Amino acid sequence: MRRETILNLVIPGILLATALIAYAMEEPYIITLATKAAILALAGVGLNIALGLGGLVSLGHAAFFGVGGYAMGILAFHAQNYMPIWGVIEGTKSMPIIWLVALIASALTALVIGAMSLRTTGVYFIMITLAFGQMLFYFAISWPTYGGEDGMSIYLRNGFPGVNTLVPLNFFLICFVILVVVMVLTDRLGKSAFGLALQATRQNAARAEAVGLAPYRLRLVAFTISGAVTGLAGALFADLNRFVSPSMLSWHMSGEIMILIILGGIARLSGPVAGAMLFIALEYVLEDLSHYWHVYLGAILLGVVLFARGGVIGLIAGREVAHD
Amino acid sequence: MSAALLIEQLLNGLQFGVMLFLMAAGLTLIFGVMGLINLAHGSLYMIGAFAAAAVAGWTGSFWLALMGALMAAAMIGALVEMVVIRRLYDRDHLDQVLATFALILIFSEGTRFFFGSLPLYLDTPDLLSGPTMLPGGIEYSKYRLFIIAVGLAVGAGLFWLIARTRIGIQIRAGEADREMIAALGVDIRKLYTLVFALGAALAGLAGAMIGPIQSVEVGMGEPVLILAFVVIVIGGIGSIKGAFVGALLVGLTDTLGRIMLPQLFGLFMDASSATTVGASLASMTIYILMAGILLFKPSGLFGGQS
Numbered sequence: 001m002r003r004e005t006i007l008n009l010v011i012p013g014i015l016l017a018t019a020l021i022a023y024a025m026e027e028p029y030i031i032t033l034a035t036k037a038a039i040l041a042l043a044g045v046g047l048n049i050a051l052g053l054g055g056l057v058s059l060g061h062a063a064f065f066g067v068g069g070y071a072m073g074i075l076a077f078h079a080q081n082y083m084p085i086w087g088v089i090e091g092t093k094s095m096p097i098i099w100l101v102a103l104i105a106s107a108l109t110a111l112v113i114g115a116m117s118l119r120t121t122g123v124y125f126i127m128i129t130l131a132f133g134q135m136l137f138y139f140a141i142s143w144p145t146y147g148g149e150d151g152m153s154i155y156l157r158n159g160f161p162g163v164n165t166l167v168p169l170n171f172f173l174i175c176f177v178i179l180v181v182v183m184v185l186t187d188r189l190g191k192s193a194f195g196l197a198l199q200a201t202r203q204n205a206a207r208a209e210a211v212g213l214a215p216y217r218l219r220l221v222a223f224t225i226s227g228a229v230t231g232l233a234g235a236l237f238a239d240l241n242r243f244v245s246p247s248m249l250s251w252h253m254s255g256e257i258m259i260l261i262i263l264g265g266i267a268r269l270s271g272p273v274a275g276a277m278l279f280i281a282l283e284y285v286l287e288d289l290s291h292y293w294h295v296y297l298g299a300i301l302l303g304v305v306l307f308a309r310g311g312v313i314g315l316i317a318g319r320e321v322a323h324d
Numbered sequence: 325m326s327a328a329l330l331i332e333q334l335l336n337g338l339q340f341g342v343m344l345f346l347m348a349a350g351l352t353l354i355f356g357v358m359g360l361i362n363l364a365h366g367s368l369y370m371i372g373a374f375a376a377a378a379v380a381g382w383t384g385s386f387w388l389a390l391m392g393a394l395m396a397a398a399m400i401g402a403l404v405e406m407v408v409i410r411r412l413y414d415r416d417h418l419d420q421v422l423a424t425f426a427l428i429l430i431f432s433e434g435t436r437f438f439f440g441s442l443p444l445y446l447d448t449p450d451l452l453s454g455p456t457m458l459p460g461g462i463e464y465s466k467y468r469l470f471i472i473a474v475g476l477a478v479g480a481g482l483f484w485l486i487a488r489t490r491i492g493i494q495i496r497a498g499e500a501d502r503e504m505i506a507a508l509g510v511d512i513r514k515l516y517t518l519v520f521a522l523g524a525a526l527a528g529l530a531g532a533m534i535g536p537i538q539s540v541e542v543g544m545g546e547p548v549l550i551l552a553f554v555v556i557v558i559g560g561i562g563s564i565k566g567a568f569v570g571a572l573l574v575g576l577t578d579t580l581g582r583i584m585l586p587q588l589f590g591l592f593m594d595a596s597s598a599t600t601v602g603a604s605l606a607s608m609t610i611y612i613l614m615a616g617i618l619l620f621k622p623s624g625l626f627g628g629q630s
Contacts, residue, residue: 019608051418057417057418057421059421074607116618116619119618119619119622120618120622120623122417122418123355123361123561124557124561124622124623124624125555126361126417126421126615127361127553127554127556128557128618130550130556131550131553131557131614132611132615133609134550134611135608135611138607138608139604139607139608141607142603142604142606142607143600143604144600197359221483251409251546251550255425258421258422258425259422259425262422266418292433292434292436292437293430293433294429294430294432294433295430295433295434295437297426297429298426298427298428298430298433299426299430299431301423301425301426301429302408302423302426302427302430305419305422305423305426306411306423309419
């Protein structure tokens, strides 16, 4: 087995072990941190489809994360108030339905934003995705029905058939299983005909076009899938906090999801997982150390970008597979 | 809506646009010459505002504060260029985004460490406080007129610098072919530091001038930064003229949208929901403007091939 293949098993294994050990030691807070890491990792896996496979530097993925979060918030809000949406659609507290709605809503958002942004490339693309993300952020702030700037709380975590989701470990396991399933699917996607074509457009769009591929369409599909996965993570994140607010849509969120990938290693399957665990661990340790922990986070990020471009996985597994 | 109110709002939009131009000009210059996308440009705006507040606190003079802001932003800009930014020119855009995002984290938290989290306020200088009478009997804030005048003067100076001076020739040559001008004996490293410091000084000036209108606080640069991106995307990256037109377009659209949309919806809705819908849509108008322009001109109004 290649070292990276082993890491792909070990890294999620560490996350699972952390939660199980925390359960055995009756440390629910650590389980919550592990859950947060799993969810952020899922958002990172989503962004990695656009960023790692497609080479699309999207600085607006908080838009999809937030749309997923608001999908959960709005459905649960209407369910807990017994007020159907527009008097017709009942809200729901059932996770599978919420996930489905979050996936569809964020996929549609990504489709629209992607259709416009992907007409451009390079710096324009970065700035435009950032701008559209910001548009949704300001819209959420100025729309008062669902809490406006203050966001809104959900009294009880949503339910999953047959599982008591109020038990921290159960909710962690739900998130972890989703993460693993999505990682397996992403791996298959990367090796499929679509994934190979997408990577060809990243490496050289002109040549890919010359052999008959359609870069715009490939990128749009990738961007949509990427947004949908990040949206699903958003729904879980809102469920974890039982709270959704415009901060989920802020561009700092986009930056954080991107940081996860870079800390772990770009275009690596378990890069976002390693990155998310590292990020949460840093947050936990540094926040204790200093109120101004973002300074250290910034310094570490700067160091990784300037001197350790492969991230954690690049350091351990070498650069053997990242040959571009 | 009365004509006086309309003119007042037009001037407000102009003032906002001029501020955005100061930000966008630096960004677009830095991108045009060095090919660098600089997210930390908003931090330089914030640094300008804090430097102005600090100097005004020590000396009580607004004019010294303005000078202090310019110098602080230019010096920190030059320093950051030499320590970090210089290493990013031949990296891809992703690395540039991440490294400059890291700089934002460092600058924001650093500022919070030195100045605390409470917002600071800058006083308007006596000379410029209060309203003045415009022709046609319209009262308008002297200070905002001052911002418009400074912004337009800086814009004219920038056009002159780029079109007529030796530095400007080097900057334009650097945009066209950086290896060639290095081969011709221009110290390209010094030129890059200079351009970056110039952009930083413009951002610092903008931040210092906005001090008496808004509160000076950590994170104040980011909304402006993102609007400046919208401006550049509309105007075309690398074009100062594009930045100018784009900035005025965004400034006017945003200001007028906030006033007119709620009134427009008031025509066929009850007052409270018209305010809600109007305000929500008004927060989106400039992005819709951007999307519309991109549909027809993917590389912006004055951009070359992207």
